[in-house]
Amino acid sequence: MDHDLADFAIELAMAARQETLREQPGGHNAQDKSDGGQYDPVTDADRAAETVIRDMISRKFPHHGISGEEFAETLGQGSIRWSIDPIDGTRSYICGLPTWTTLIAMLDGIDPVLGLIDAPCLDEIYVGGEDGAVLIRGNDRRAISTSGCKRxxxxxxxxxxxxxxxxxxxxxxxxxxxxxxxxxxxxxxxxxxxxxxxxxxxxxxxxxxxxxxxxxxxxxxxxxxxxxxxxxxxxxxxxxxxxxxxxxxxxxxxxxxx
The missing domain is CATH 3.40.190.80 (D-Maltodextrin-Binding Protein; domain 2)
Incomplete structure (x- = not known):
């Protein structure tokens, strides 16, 4: 994986944590954005975290496109685009459960080539790219792989x-x-x-x-x-x-x- 891009994705995740961890678990006011359909919650932290990530990408890579869950797509001038889900698992987030995540991906055309899953409450960041996958906990960084289970x-x-x-x-x-x-x-x-x-x-x-x-x-x-x-x-x-x-x-x- 491009280590500079992976490090930048980690910076994005850490900046988003400043917004998503700002309030106490379970203390979030959620709005329903479903327009009468199946309940689809969104919080101020969702919007704040996505805004921070978008701003950082735009400053560093002004020609890259950006799409996210909460705001309209920003079109880029090339094939590179970032995808953001500031809080995946908002139901868990508003219930004070610890396994919600922030999702960040970089795509080349339609192909996701770099992915990051951050679990802020657990202080775990998972990053995957062409050179493998790693789990980062604090200062510890180690390569990870699946169990290989076949049955x-x-x-x-x-x-x-x-x-x-x-x-x-x-x-x-x-x-x-x-x-x-x-x-x-x-x-x-x-x-x-x-x-x-x-x-x-x-x-x-x-x-x-x-x-x-x-x-x-x-x-x-x-x-x-x-x-x-x-x-x-x-x-x-x-x-x-x-x-x-x-x-x-x-x-x-x-x-x-x-």
């Missing part, structure tokens, strides 16, 4: 919320019947732990680009596999699978297709 029967599985699968709930149940253990509610942090080897399989439905762009480089750099529900890389529907190995990914695809 559903041995897999530790996670998804954010089984209720989000809607009409595909029967497919999810087949997965739950096949795996060893399941944990819910961790949003992007589950992908970070997959990259670090303690989760083996994550399947989600209905993600937006800012939800998954940062995840792809981190999972793939840690020798994991990231694809869609059909064995390809069409993420337009937001239906994604991250797996500790290609074999486990293919087993999940086969199970979902039944």
């Amino acid at each position: 559903l029967a041995e897999a530790r599985f996670s998804t954010t919320d089984p209720y989000l699968f809607g009409s595909a709930n029967s497919r999810l149940q087949r997965v739950l019947d096949a795996i060893r253990v399941a944990r819910f509610g961790h949003d992007a942090y589950a992908y970070a732990r997959l990259a670090a080897g303690s989760i083996d399989l994550v399947i989600e439905s209905g993600l937006k680009p800012h939800d998954y762009y940062a995840l792809i480089p981190v999972v793939r750099a840690a020798d994991g596999h990231f694809g869609d529900w059909h064995g390809g890389e069409d993420f337009a529907s937001g239906n994604v699978i991250a797996a500790a190995s290609r074999e486990l990914y293919e087993a999940a695809v086969e199970l979902l297709a039944k």
Whole structure:
């Protein structure tokens, strides 16, 4: 990975922490931005963190594009674009739970080439690029990789919320019947732990680009596999699978297709 760009992404994450950690956990006033649909919370900290990240990128790389969850896209003058999700897991954030994250990705065209998952409450930063994936805790920095798990029967599985699968709930149940253990509610942090080897399989439905762009480089750099529900890389529907190995990914695809 380009270490200068990775270091800059870490600087962005640390600056965002100054906004997201400003209030006490659970003490956040959230507004519903769903316009009457499924509850979709946003806080002042979401907007403040994204503003800080955007300002830093614009100063350092004025020709780069920027897209984020909370504000309109800033068009760039070349192929490089940044993607920002200032708080992934806002429901956890407003409940005072510690596994919400900040997601930052750099894309070249449509390809995410650098990804960062920051878990501020846990002081954990996961970075992935072409030279591998690392976990940073304070002054400790170490390379990480997936568990390499190949069999559903041995897999530790996670998804954010089984209720989000809607009409595909029967497919999810087949997965739950096949795996060893399941944990819910961790949003992007589950992908970070997959990259670090303690989760083996994550399947989600209905993600937006800012939800998954940062995840792809981190999972793939840690020798994991990231694809869609059909064995390809069409993420337009937001239906994604991250797996500790290609074999486990293919087993999940086969199970979902039944």
